Each structure stands twice: as structure tokens, then as C-alpha cells.
Amino acid sequence: MIMLTIIGMAIVTMVPRFLPAFLMKQSTFKPWVNRWLNAIPFAALGALIFPGIMIDVFPKQPLVGIAGGVVAAVIALTNINVIFAVIGSILTVYLLTM
Known part of the structure; x- marks a missing residue:
């Protein structure tokens, strides 16, 4: 069943x-x-990702999320594999919060 x-x-x-x-x-x-x-699709992704960057990364420090998003966008614009954009964003947020 x-x-x-x-x-x-x-x-x-x-x-x-x-x-x-x-x-x-x-x-x-x-x-x-x-x-x-x-x-x-780009508009939908923007609407889903941008609020998460602003609010969910560190609620008291929205600039950390914005910096991670900017790094991911710059890496993505260079047409490198998407996993590197994700890793770059994660590393940026990690280094800014150490």
C-alpha cells in the first residue's frame, strides 16, 4: 500500500x-x-536568494551576507563552475565572521 x-x-x-x-x-x-x-527564472532566483542573503545569514550583520552574495555573483559572472561560486561565498562569510 x-x-x-x-x-x-x-x-x-x-x-x-x-x-x-x-x-x-x-x-x-x-x-x-x-x-x-x-x-x-532569473527573477525567481533573485526573489528567493536576496531576502535570504539579507536576513538569514547573520540577522544582526546583513553586510556579511551581502559580501558573500557579491563574491558569489562575481565568481558566477566569470562563467566558472557554480560550485566555486558557492564555495567562494561560504569562505567569504566564514572569514568575515571569524
């Missing part, structure tokens, strides 16, 4: 994720709509 529940939850989770991918392949949009749709 547990296995059927897990399989059912997997199917219910996958359908809303795969359905838009199949529907979007068959449709074409104007160029400005495509530009707008391509910008959504």
Missing part, C-alpha cells in the same frame, strides 16, 4: 511538470514574449 501511495504521488507531481514542457514545444510566441519568459 505504501508503494502505491509513493507511485501515485510521483505521478501527480510529474504530470504538472512535464505537461507544460510538451505544450510549449508545439506553440510559438512573439520574440518579446520569449524574452520575457526567459527572464522569469
